[in-house]
Amino acid sequence: MSSADIRDMLDLPSQAPSSSRPPPAKRAKTDGKKLDGIHRELHNLLGENTHAVAVMQNKFKEKPNWMQKPSPWVWTPFKNQARKDGLELYHWVRGTPTDDEYPFAKFNKDVEVPTYTQEEYDKALADTAWTPRETAYLFDLCREYDLRWLVIQDRYEYEPEENEPPSIRTLEDLKERYYFCCRKLMELRRDASGVDWTPRDLEQYNAMNFNKDKEVMRKQYLERLLSRSPAEIAEEERLILEYRRLQESSKKLVQDRKELLRLLESPQTANSFAQHQTPQGLSQLAGNILASDKNKRRKGMPDTAVQVTGTPGSRGAPSTPSAGAHPQAVGQAQQPQAAGGQNGVHGTKQTQPQTGRGPAPASPAVSKAELAQSATAKKVAKRVPPGEEHLYGISYHDKLVQGVYLRSTKISTLKPTVQAKVASILAELGIAPKLAMPTAKVSDRCEALQQAINLLIETKKQADKLEHEVKVLSSSNAGLQSDAK
Secondary structure: OOHHHHHHHOOOOOOOOOOOOOOOOOOOOOOOOOOOOOOHHHHHHHOOOOOOOOOOOOOOOOOOOOOOOOOOEEEEEEEOOOOOOOOEEEEEEEOOOOOOOOHHHHHOOOOOOOOOOHHHHHHHHOEOOEOHHHHHHHHHHHHHOOOOHHHHHHHOOOOOOOOOOOOOOOHHHHHHHHHHHHHHHHHHHHHHHOOOOOHHHHHHHHHOOOOHHHHHHHHHHHHHHHOOOHHHHHHHHHHHHHHHHHHHHHHHHHHHHHHHHHHHOOOOOOOOHHHHOOHHHHHHHHHHHHHHHHHHHHHOOOOOOEEOOOOOOOOOOEEOOOOOOOHHHHHHHHHHHHHHHHHHHHOOOOOOOOOOOOOOOOOOOOOHHHHHHHHHHHHHHOOOOHHHOOOOOOOOOOOOOOOOOOHHHHOOOOOHHHHHHHHHHHHHHOOOOOOOOOOHHHHHHHHHHHHHHHHHHHHHHHHHHHHHHHHHHHHHHHHHHHHHO
16 A cells, blocks of 8 residues: 555545655765864764864064174173272173172171270270280181181180280180170260160170170080980980870879869859749759759668568558668568568557657567567668678678679779789789689679789889989989089
8 A cells, every 4th residue: 555545545635746845955064174082972072162272372582683783792890899909800791881889799798896995995895814915816806707706716826925824715715705895895885975775785785795604514515415325315215205294194183183172162053042942942952952862872872761560550660770771681671561561451450650769669469579570670770880790691782783794704904004913913922813713702802902902013103203203313413413513
């Protein structure tokens, strides 16, 4: 079936002849040059909106102008204004020579060494250890070598006259003499002029204060420092580390002391008392106090009230035990109460509650066995002396943890370094580190022994440290005494 038949069945207009239909327009192919170094897929992603490549123009050297007249170079003489001998040298200068100052003359800086007259020397600079001739020789060297003291000492070759005693001048002697003369000249001229001291003059005057003894001592200390052996250097480094450790421990001790004093002082409340003046505030304060007391009692094995019934059927006159009574004793004391309560349910007679501090009057229905149990419970509820607790079978156990555990795990563990020392001491005593029969008493004794050994180790450590400090201080004291001699 052709397309014409289908169009006839669907009542569609017949298709125009192919000769009258224009041919489809063909897409013009752009013959673009393929870029090198890029994939075809990546190049197709660029599309038509490609960024223009920045064109960098090459800059070439300008063409020389052969027709221009060259600049002249003149061989001209010059003098350096920093020189005082009038030396004349020559150099090439471009263009017309000028009589300007030599550009490198500004870098020649001379030290201003003061000069003095004979009158000033006699008035302020006279010294028995120095003659005027030697002082002038020293100032000439200082002026020539710009106060370079090592060079001055090396060039110092003063020849005394026949009547002058020979002397050997050290570097400190030369410095002391020069700065002494400079200070005296400044004082003399300032007093003569009557002008006040300016801050710059005071700074210069104080800078000339040379202490010969201090300089000699400094050099001696430096020589000792440089002549140390490796063992001495290691010892000093160890002492420095020990000193820093002592400083840290002292700071920690001061902080702990402040914290302890803060705890011992009365607590300072930040709230006002006005909120506790109303009935609601008072009830809230009472509740807080009771809750705090309950928490303290839970932490420190608190006292427990024991109620012992004097007669069967009575609601109970409470009998409060002494402070520190254990719950085990309380449980033993509560047994007669339970028995009395049961009897009271089925009994017909009841006793009056106990009044006053004396014992409640015994009812005829009370048997002797019940009275004996009540008296025993009261005795057990009281605090037993520490040495007699084992006689009554009373023991105070710690709070039990959940699950099964070994009794040896409750022994407190020490630091690894301390544990090794404790183990060595136990080996010397002939005690095995692992208990063969870790009963409750043996575990307690073992823990007490470990704590005593730990205390002994800490005491020995502190004693060794104090002994070492005493030795160091004694050696330093001996060194200071030898230096003083």
